Amino acid sequence: MLIGIAGASVASLIILIVLFKLMWRVAEPNEALIISGSRHRAEGVGEGLGFRIVTGRGTLVTPGVQVVRKLSLDLNEADLDVECVTSQGIPVHVKGVVIFKVGDDAVSIANAARRFLDQQAMMGHRVHNVFAGHLRSIVGGLTVEDMIRDRERLTGETRAASGTEMEKLGLIIDSLQIQEILDPTGYIQNLAAPHAARVMRDARIAQAEADRQATEAEQESFARKAEATRNSGIQQAGYQAEMETATARAMQAGPLALAASRQEVVVQETKVAELEAHRKEQQLQADVRKPADARAYETRTKADADRDARISAAQAQAKETELKAGAEANRVKIAALAEAEATKARGLASAEATRATGQAEAASAEAKGLAAAEAARALGLAEAEAIKARAAALAENQEAVVAQQLAENWPEIVRAGAEAFGNVEHMVLLNGAEGMGEMFAKALTMGGTGLGLARQLLGTMNGATQPAADLPAQAAAERPRAQSIPVQED
């Protein structure tokens, strides 16, 4: 009984467990359970969906009433392979890949469930169609160069354009990659041709340069190897030569030693001969040269003594003569000095006497001169007085004075006029005694003329008070006239 009860309990428990297992559904992490068949409310979706979405947890499902279906939340992949035409009209073939998944939120799951629950395998194809349309549209606005150089832009624009539609589908684009842009016309290849050629050229240049450098390095290496070989050969030859030299020296060692010993013997014999010669020379020096030198020395000494004696005698003679001459000279000098002294004394005495005489004569002359001067002075004074008196007289009565003078000096005047004939040796008178008297009258007239002149002078001296014009017309009349006297020439 007890066992029956226990068995029934276990069976019921098992039944309950089985029923629970049948009713309890658990959503895997990568799936969402879409439960339909009863009225449900989904979070964030609002009313009226009519199904329930469960993710990541378990839920009870009433078998036979509700239907549970799974929507995969795994990644899906859609390969893009789209024929496009660029803005330049060049057809290109764009290849890419889109990685997408159903969104994790309830709305996205609901959207995706309604669209793809029975067509999950077709999801990639749908997505491909969406992206193909957008991609064609975007590529149509770009150039091939833009697509190649800015592939990120192509990707971004495609993603942005298809994002909204993917949102409607409840899908999320995890990744979009443009993998390849093919060019059936060869445009891209031609576009890249210059660059490729340039790159190829650079590559060839680089290769040639590298080849050249390698060749240079190789040749330099060869040269260095040759140099090393040469140096090694030179060194080897040098060492060989040294070895041969050493060998030759070794071979010649015996003869060389013999020659050296022979040379030593010769040297010693030479030294002996030199010593012998030296000994003989010393012997000759002692036997011959020394006595000869002694004799020569004796002869030379004697000759020197004789010569010195003669020189001494001559020097004594010269000295004696010199002394005698000196004594004579001294004596003559002393006598001359005495004579000079005597002459000097006599001269001085004579000079003194002459000086005394001169002084006496000078005194006498002075006295005479003084006396004469006094006399001359007295005479001068007397004459001056006379002249003065005469001048006064002249001032008062010139004619009387002149007449007096003429009267006083008439005899001298006549004598002077006669003297003119005194030196005449022969005189021929053409008109006899009359001529004679005429001639004398003329001579005397000359004296009268001199008298006139004297008067004129006196007038001038008297301050021209009475100029020459005042001279008596008589005197002017008495002025002698030139008269030629015919003289008979011899």
Add this chain to the structure above:
Amino acid sequence: MVGSTGRVTGTVGEGLVGEVLLHVPQRQGTEAFLAYLAVPGERLRPGTQVVVIEHQPPRTVYVAPL
């Protein structure tokens, strides 16, 4: 969602549908959302930090630079 911060992975700007990556606490994961500018202005380059101003389910947000 509103107030969440994230970063731009596709340029957000006028006339563009950008993309931002946001952390979603309810699902304990980071998800991509379509993004528009909340206030018209400069474009937001990838890498710019943004804050969510408005959320339109399921996957559209309006963001502003942080």
